[in-house]
Amino acid sequence: MPRRSRADSGVLPQPGEQTGETSGGSAPAEPELLHGVTAEPPNLEPEVAALDSFLTPAEVRFVRCHFEVPAIDLQGFALEVAGAVAHPLRLTLEDLRALPRRSVTVATECAGNSRVSLSPPPRGEPWAGGAVANAQWTGVPLTAVIDRCGLREDALELVFTGADQGLLPGGEQASYARSLPRSKAVEEDVLLALEMNGAELLPAHGAPLRLVVPGWYGMASVKWLQRIDAVAQPFAGWFQAERYLYVEYGAMAKVSRMRVKSMVTWPAAFAVLAPGPQRVRGFAWSGEGPIDKVEVAFEGGNDWREATLLDPQLPHAWRAWEIGWEPPAAGRYLLRSRATDARGNRQPAAPRWNEQGHGANAVQVVLVEVR
Amino acid sequence: MPRRSRADSGVLPQPGEQTGETSGGSAPAEPELLHGVTAEPPNLEPEVAALDSFLTPAEVRFVRCHFEVPAIDLQGFALEVAGAVAHPLRLTLEDLRALPRRSVTVATECAGNSRVSLSPPPRGEPWAGGAVANAQWTGVPLTAVIDRCGLREDALELVFTGADQGLLPGGEQASYARSLPRSKAVEEDVLLALEMNGAELLPAHGAPLRLVVPGWYGMASVKWLQRIDAVAQPFAGWFQAERYLYVEYGAMAKVSRMRVKSMVTWPAAFAVLAPGPQRVRGFAWSGEGPIDKVEVAFEGGNDWREATLLDPQLPHAWRAWEIGWEPPAAGRYLLRSRATDARGNRQPAAPRWNEQGHGANAVQVVLVEVR
Numbered sequence: 001m002p003r004r005s006r007a008d009s010g011v012l013p014q015p016g017e018q019t020g021e022t023s024g025g026s027a028p029a030e031p032e033l034l035h036g037v038t039a040e041p042p043n044l045e046p047e048v049a050a051l052d053s054f055l056t057p058a059e060v061r062f063v064r065c066h067f068e069v070p071a072i073d074l075q076g077f078a079l080e081v082a083g084a085v086a087h088p089l090r091l092t093l094e095d096l097r098a099l100p101r102r103s104v105t106v107a108t109e110c111a112g113n114s115r116v117s118l119s120p121p122p123r124g125e126p127w128a129g130g131a132v133a134n135a136q137w138t139g140v141p142l143t144a145v146i147d148r149c150g151l152r153e154d155a156l157e158l159v160f161t162g163a164d165q166g167l168l169p170g171g172e173q174a175s176y177a178r179s180l181p182r183s184k185a186v187e188e189d190v191l192l193a194l195e196m197n198g199a200e201l202l203p204a205h206g207a208p209l210r211l212v213v214p215g216w217y218g219m220a221s222v223k224w225l226q227r228i229d230a231v232a233q234p235f236a237g238w239f240q241a242e243r244y245l246y247v248e249y250g251a252m253a254k255v256s257r258m259r260v261k262s263m264v265t266w267p268a269a270f271a272v273l274a275p276g277p278q279r280v281r282g283f284a285w286s287g288e289g290p291i292d293k294v295e296v297a298f299e300g301g302n303d304w305r306e307a308t309l310l311d312p313q314l315p316h317a318w319r320a321w322e323i324g325w326e327p328p329a330a331g332r333y334l335l336r337s338r339a340t341d342a343r344g345n346r347q348p349a350a351p352r353w354n355e356q357g358h359g360a361n362a363v364q365v366v367l368v369e370v371r
Numbered sequence: 372m373p374r375r376s377r378a379d380s381g382v383l384p385q386p387g388e389q390t391g392e393t394s395g396g397s398a399p400a401e402p403e404l405l406h407g408v409t410a411e412p413p414n415l416e417p418e419v420a421a422l423d424s425f426l427t428p429a430e431v432r433f434v435r436c437h438f439e440v441p442a443i444d445l446q447g448f449a450l451e452v453a454g455a456v457a458h459p460l461r462l463t464l465e466d467l468r469a470l471p472r473r474s475v476t477v478a479t480e481c482a483g484n485s486r487v488s489l490s491p492p493p494r495g496e497p498w499a500g501g502a503v504a505n506a507q508w509t510g511v512p513l514t515a516v517i518d519r520c521g522l523r524e525d526a527l528e529l530v531f532t533g534a535d536q537g538l539l540p541g542g543e544q545a546s547y548a549r550s551l552p553r554s555k556a557v558e559e560d561v562l563l564a565l566e567m568n569g570a571e572l573l574p575a576h577g578a579p580l581r582l583v584v585p586g587w588y589g590m591a592s593v594k595w596l597q598r599i600d601a602v603a604q605p606f607a608g609w610f611q612a613e614r615y616l617y618v619e620y621g622a623m624a625k626v627s628r629m630r631v632k633s634m635v636t637w638p639a640a641f642a643v644l645a646p647g648p649q650r651v652r653g654f655a656w657s658g659e660g661p662i663d664k665v666e667v668a669f670e671g672g673n674d675w676r677e678a679t680l681l682d683p684q685l686p687h688a689w690r691a692w693e694i695g696w697e698p699p700a701a702g703r704y705l706l707r708s709r710a711t712d713a714r715g716n717r718q719p720a721a722p723r724w725n726e727q728g729h730g731a732n733a734v735q736v737v738l739v740e741v742r
Contacts (some may be wrong), residue, residue: 036742039701115671116705119721121736123672128738213644285373300486300728301494317529330410332497333486353721357671365492367499 011012037125041065041166045130048364049268051268051283054311054320055105055197056133061202063130064110066176066239067166070224074208079145079192083159083229086150093208096140096194103138104189104214107285107342109245111217111255114364116359120358129263129364134283135320137212139193143186145228151182155230158185159237160211163224168238171264179235179246180213189214189316192225214316216256217289217293217358219244242246256289259361260347261341262294262321262339270367275330280307281322291319293340298325298333307337327370334365379646404431408496412436413575414538416484416501421637421736422654425682425691426476426568427503427504434575435481435502437547438537441595445579450516450563451472454530455602457521467511467565474509475560478689479655480586482626484614486721486729493728499734500634505689506656508583509667510564514557516599522553528603528610529556531582534595539609549593549615550606551584560585560687563596585687586658588629588729597622619725628658630732631718633665633692633710635700643738648697651678654688664711665692667702679706698741 028087034044049061079096081089091099110131112124142158157179163174172201184190191212194201201207206223219239235241244255262284267273268287284291290313307323327333340346351362405415417431450467452460462470481502484493513529528550534548557559562583565572572578577594584591590610606612615626633655638644651669655662661684667676680692698704711717722733 035703036740038701043702082497116736116738119733120707121671121705123670126671126738127704128703240408268525289557299494300492302491330407331414332406332408332499334492334497336491348722350724362490365487367487367497369407371410 002074023304026162028139028234034063035130037127043195045127048129048263049097049265049267050263051130051132051263052281054134056316058196058202058205061133061135061205062110062127062131064243065164065204065217066219066282068163069203070163070165072163072208076228077208079209079228081145081149081228084152084232085230086152087148089145089149091145091207093194093210093241095191096209099140100144102141102191103136103139104191104212105134105136105314105317106212106214107132107134107258107283107316108218108221108259109258109285111219111358113362114351114362115361117359117360117364118351118353122355123361124357130268131218132261132263132285135196136198137191137193137197138195139191139212139254141188141191142190142211143188145192145261146186147350149230151230154232155182155246156233157181157231157235159227159229159235160222160225160232161227162206162222162274163226174238176222177235177237178239179231179237180220184213184216187214201223214259216243216288217258219255236265243356245356246358255316255358256283256287257357260284260286260288260291260339260341261361262347263364264296264335264366265339267335267366267368269366269368273327273368273370275327277324277326279322280325280335281320282337283320284337285318286339286341286345288345289342289344290315291339292319292342294319295340297329297336297338298327300334304338332367332369335368336363339362377707384422405434407499410500414584416498418422418639419634420636422501422503422634423636423652425688429567429570429576429590432504432506432576433481433502435589436535437545438535441534441536441573443579443595444644447577450597450599452516452520455470455526456524456601457523458519459514460520462516464565466545467563467580468620470511471515472509473512473560474507474563475562475583476485476507476685476688477583477585478503478505478654478687479583479589479592480629480632480656482590482729485733485735486728488731488735489724489728489734491723493726495728502589503656504635505656506698507569508562509566509569510562510580512559512585513561513563513582514559514662516563517557519547519554519599522601525603526553527604528552528606529663530598530600530602530606531593531596532598533577533593533601534597540610545609547593547610548606548608549591549610550592550602550608555584555587560586563610567648577728578675584638585693586629587627588615588658590626614727615729616727617729618707619724621715629656630730631655631657631662631710631716632732633708634735635706635708635737636668638706640737640739644698644739644741646698646701647740648695650691650693651696651706652691652710654691655708656687657710657712657716658712659716661686662690663713665690666709666711667696668707668709669696671696671705675709694726699725701740701742706739707734709734
């Protein structure tokens, strides 16, 4: 949706510039491919049409920060693992690099993505639809660390704490922290990621170490990870108990798995197309299961045609789709894609409103003109 | 919403080019200020930000055509008035110009305007929000013609028929025709308009003669008017009985008065603003009564501030409003305006869905970036 790019937040240095002693801080360059959603802390997203590749390049990946990007001393860095464990650990980057490695391709959407599509738009960062990305992550399976620390029997959840911190609305100082239930934490594809798309993480994406939780909205994939604490009680930190909740007319539920969703990445919104045959394409994803079907409509109303699903379905990646289309006449068209997952979840026509504006997975409309 | 303009539909000649013997047909030039909604017949609308003046210039006024723009022989032109009248009439343009004159400023919105904001978007021309305009019309009060023809006591409605005709979906040939109840037709501000904003009508806007019905959606203001028939039975033509209906979950009602609505005309959608004080402005209108209040929100959530209403309220015109705003920080903002009329009607947060997609008067969101 946004029409112009942003050039000055300084949180996305070129990969070559972040190899010094410190990650973050005065990182300089930034591509002009992202739009500022908030300036402080930096929250950035690309236009949906910039996401037109199976693996999302680092420079167009959305950036979600709850606090300023922390400056991290890479020499002194260590991941602490403590709490309800048999063997507390302290793992330097060198230690982590010596552990077993795994690569997983994961689609990750910000829980607040498409918040502006809700009527009325709730408070919160006004993400327009570009806060989703698909990347190949490489790092240490969380299970490898769990095997080494030994979870005690009373360990109910693992709490992941980032190096980013700041003031909560109430004035209290806090770090960003989120927990996973033990059952999720021991899944083999949950990663402590050191690399994205074959390159070191960028500061804006959580360097030097971040959690990657396949299938869940992005708030679970804690960036700048520096502590893991096994706890015997449900974690009740601000970002766990007060935020990332579906609050709907009094009812409340925690945000976790990504709702089924899809997007059109070509053509771009407001594109002007020449007459003739077109290939319309995009991606679909769900945290509940593989994508079963993507249908596309080209005008208002209910004429849906089934798109072709491309590539093999990787367990946690988004699924590419495409469909041929020949506009019958000059004029304006409304392109819409609608995904259904293997559990029968299907994108709703209208967004389901909730107070914090999470999980807005309604069918999106891309307006184009043929002339 | 549309980002690019359209240059080749040929329905909006410059005023100087339409003074020949024939109106319509091969009219050449067209400003690049309108976007094509459908090409055949021509339906065009400007971006909302192009509507940032109290009187909408002819070159940015939306064009709504049910059939192709008819070619009309101005020499042979006459308005026929017949049916349940005491004195059938045949009025040439010269006759009409000799009758009493009246000027009225009228806001007119297409009933399908903002159809694309409905979820899911219904079939029908995909108007994005620019199909509304405010103009000063000059012509003969319909009452002056009614006085001369003498409505019989059994005249229940007046049927207005345009010169535009074509095939209905069922294959039948039809002219565009709409009726008004007698009680509405005798209101003093209903006009047989010969001029818009002090100039002769353009072919696209109904030259040489059109009806202007203040307070009602645009379908009532029949263009290329050539017949008026007083009828003793409710008119049941296609555009009266099959279209311009609110069909909502089985219930049905006729589209008539414009629902209360407003729009932000500055800043434009997707504008990038420099920090510092801003004047946000726009217009509000209602077919139910004068505008009582316009409130504006600058972010998601429910912080509404009351805008200042400008100029005197003319009975049928839209109302200008403005409000000062200083963005607290760089970042993205969601500007929304919400109008309330003197009868207490207020724009809803979410659009009220109906099958044909009429009366979409929900609060609109203008996304801007400050940096």
